Amino acid sequence: MGQLGSVFTMVLMLAVFYLVIFIPENKRKKKYAALLNNLKVNDEVLTKGGVMGKIINIQDEYIILESGPDRTRIKLSKSGIGTVINLNTNEAVEKK
Structure with a gap:
């Protein structure tokens, strides 16, 4: 037993x-x-590295963000996205 x-x-x-x-x-x-x-062009996102920007182009595995007053463009992997910012309320929709 x-x-x-x-x-x-x-x-x-x-x-x-x-x-x-x-x-x-x-x-x-x-x-x-x-x-x-569900990422779309013109979505505001916050990357895992802390960079906030707007999606201007979506490719298969990469996106291009536009960030800052200089409109700097950054190419990064989709997996680098940490949060999508809701434009209506400026609150995070999803946080990793």
């Missing part, structure tokens, strides 16, 4: 670990993938 109890405890610990770690992480990944798929 002692071995059965320890096996049950191990299975229970693995189930709790899965529920606490993997399920929320998968939800976060799906939400972030949806954010990247």
Whole structure:
């Protein structure tokens, strides 16, 4: 009976670990993938590096941002986007 109890405890610990770690992480990944798929030209974004700018061109895996008063253009990977800024309320829609 002692071995059965320890096996049950191990299975229970693995189930709790899965529920606490993997399920929320998968939800976060799906939400972030949806954010990247819904990027549009003229969206205001904040990169993971802290650069804020407006999307002026979207390619397959890259975007081009226009940032600052000089309208500096920056080419970066879509995965570099951390947050999309809602233009109506200036609040972050999604934050990584």
